[in-house]
Amino acid sequence: MGILDVKDVGKRFGGLQALGDVNLSVQENTCHAIIGPNGAGKSTLLNCLIGKLIPDTGSVMFDGQSVLGRNPYEINQMGISRVFQTPEIFGDLSVLENMMIPIFAKRDGSFKLDAVSGFLSHRDVMEQAEEMLVDMNMADKRHMHAASMSRGDKRRLEIGMCLSQTPRLLLLDEPTAGMARADTNNTIDLLKQIKEERDITIAIIEHDMHVVFSLADRITVLAQGTPLVEDTPENIKGNPKVKEAYLGETQ
Amino acid sequence: MLGLNKKDTSLLVAVALLVALAPIILNPFPEGSALAQFNAGYPDLMQRFVIFGIFAVGFNILFGLTGYLSFGHAAFLGAGSYAGVWMLKLLTINVIPAILISTVVAGLFSILIGYISLRRSGIYFSILTLAFAQMSFALAASVLTPITGGETGLQTALDDPRILDGANTTGNIPAPSLFGMEMSDSLQVNVAGWLWTFNVGYYLAGVILLIAFYVAIRIFRSPFGLMLRAIKSNQQRLTYTGLNTRPYMLACFVISGMYAGLAGGLMVAMDPLAGAERMQWTASGEVVLMTILGGIGTLIGPVLGAGLIKYFENIFSKINSNLLHEWFAFLPDGLEDFVVAIIYPFIGKGWHLTLGLMFMAVIIFLPGGLVELGQKIARKMSGKSDDKQTKSTE
Known part of the structure; x- marks a missing residue:
């Protein structure tokens, strides 16, 4: 098995x-x-x-x-996390926001109506996202518009997003x-x-x-x-x- | 302050100042001067500015964040209006219950419509919402006449029960009020030729706009708002990241519908009359225009767009050919007639033509709407060439 x-x-x-x-x-x-x-x-x-x-x-x-x-x-x-053939990321969001979403999903489950707290005030999620960006060698790109990155970087980000969910x-x-x-x-x-x-x-x-x-x-x-x-x-x-x-x- | 960062706080303070000082700012021309025609600082129009501002801010939470274009939001505005009038009739002439109930009723109504419409996305979603709104309009105008007053509309009457106010069948129909202050009460101040009107209804609506605006900022900056933006950006990725997009979309749709209901409730608080035409597709289209003109996905944009459209509707439409002749009287006769003939189609009843041209210009040259215009001007002023940053959501 x-x-x-x-x-x-x-x-x-x-x-x-x-x-x-x-x-x-x-x-x-x-x-x-x-x-x-x-x-x-x-x-x-x-x-x-x-x-x-x-x-x-x-x-x-x-x-x-x-x-x-x-x-x-x-x-x-x-x-189970999946990496796609063409990198699937959130192109309109910043690299850091991209990284935070899977961590929120892991922490809060498939749906949580939290419309009150600022998402940047969630320290634990923020720290994990920053850590993963360092692991992926992308810390300097954290405020970049994700769509504007090279294909290799998009792939790297996508893999990082999947890994952040352990x-x-x-x-x-x-x-x-x-x-x-x-x-x-x-x-x-x-x-x-x-x-x-x-x-x-x-x-x-x-x-x-x-x-x-x-x-x-x-x-x-x-x-x-x-x-x-x-x-x-x-x-x-x-x-x-x-x-x-x-x-x-x-x- | 209030859990907002510096930038958002200053935005909120700026809006608060604008709302507070609008009766003065919108009346830049002295009473009786030739340009007094362009003053917008009278209660009726100012109320419309803030009420449609609320409507557009709510619409933008759906359209701006998730990219789902609802073409039936007027249905919620209408449902809220009817609910509000019924509260004024049955419960009390005080506007607070009417406003609350209209928000709740619109919320419930949007659960139903949203649950069905959100099974599809893109153009199919738009068509479904449009179909629901047109059905609501048709029902309100015909079958549901006992509830909606049909084509004549629903209004308060002298012999309404008004349970909390006690029976009162003599004198005039009571006007909507807030603990005794009638919505139409105004304080008029005359300062050196300028006439300023401070109206109770306007300030009530203004305070509610500020609350609604504050809530919108919180939603934009919350994890919930982040997920909504992610839905717009890449729904497939979000699903494979373990998030169920449907409850997110439904919650967003309902919040947006409640804003529309709130606006509807405020409308009847100002003027206790609700008609079926409030649900018609043109009314839904108007809020789309407001949001796009102001700036999709920005916080302040929809408020500006609502203001601009309502200003045009009320001020441009009042200019007639006599007035034009007056303005161009300094020109030789033949030329005067010629100029007036050229301008005439764009004013008065033709104000839609001006609006249409303006809309085209915005879409082509300023896809970010008035907010983009403001950002461009600010950048020129500070002398910086355009630095490419991630799209801000001011």
Whole structure:
């Protein structure tokens, strides 16, 4: 039993079997990568994990509780934070305000009508946000308009926002997609550092092999909606079936 | 002071001073002078300034913070008005219960409309609110005539029960009052040709505007306000950050509706008459214009926008062609007629045309409204070139 158990999950869109009998178990405090060629069902699987899609069959258990049928905000409150393919932040707000929101959500739950106190007067939230900004190396940007930052910084902020909630599971959806090499390497370094310094489980969906092999402890290869193999990075590298899935025919 | 930071405190003090001194500030021209026409310091108009100010401040809590454009806020104004008149009829001619009840009734009404309309966002939300408001208007004008007085409207009568005041069926219909002070009571001061009118109703509405404005500042600066701004910025991120946006939106919608109800209650406190046209879509559109003209998402903007539109409506619309001829009498006859003919469509009944042009100019050149204009002027004055800071919410 892992912290996240996916059992016999299937999802069909009209005539297309996007996922068929996916079984997957993410162990606590590991980094588990899910890779696969385009159209393999990676995003569909991820969306089933965070409440955006409900699978037709099977079950998804997080820490012994089913996530199926729950709203995204409930799943977050269970301890799953998600980083999106394109950084999703609050562009109209300042960096510090961005960082305070997830901390409020963690402290006060999914809804609290506090329309009286000034949000900057919540010392505990403020301090945590400042600390996290220091951890993310962004303390000097705290009053910046979040939308005006570079893509790499937005990604960094988004990861920081997720970490500020001390999630039990961090889901990353192609965190380096569309990034320049330098930004990609920065992000890899950041994720490595997070892995070493924090007790956190990471599930990552990725296209870029460089990223996957630098981070993952276990890799599941998905092809045409079903898991092909699950193994350590070393074994995956030499696996002919994986090559076939990626390159078409074996040569 | 009062749990506000320095900047907000000075803003509140500035508004308080403006409200207190409005009868003097708005009457810059001596009585009887040619320009006395442009004086706005008479009770009826000043009351309208502050009441629509409250309406717009409340509307802006919804539209400015969350970006949800309600096109049916007049329904809450109307519901509040009817509730207020009923209180004046049934309970007492004292305006306090009327104002309180109109706020509460509008709040309850907005729970219902908000709960349904907030299932959608964007244009669909706007259309749903518009549909509800038009239904309310149609109902008030027809089916609900026993409650709303239909097309003639609802007003106080001599034989109303007025339980708390005791039966009184002789003499005149009592005027709304605050512990004996009638809303229409005024103190007139004549200083060297200037005539200043200090009106009870205006000052009551002014004090309530200050309270409403203060509450709006607190909401803007609270965690709740932060979440509302986050909804406007990125609703998806907020959901995946563990926050349930629906109760936030509903609470915001209801607060905003209660402001509208409060404004409706004050309207009937000043003039105990409520008609169905108060709920019509043009009335909803007006508050949208006020907010955009003043500055969306700013604190003071909606108050300024409300003032500007009400000023135009009441002052520009009073200018007629005789007056224009008088003003341009110094020109040769042919030229005088020509100039008057050019200006004429923009004044009097054509004041909407001027307003429309002004609205277009603001949208194109000053998307931040009057507040942006003020900021630009202030920046020019202090000699600083525009420093790009995060959008302030003054």
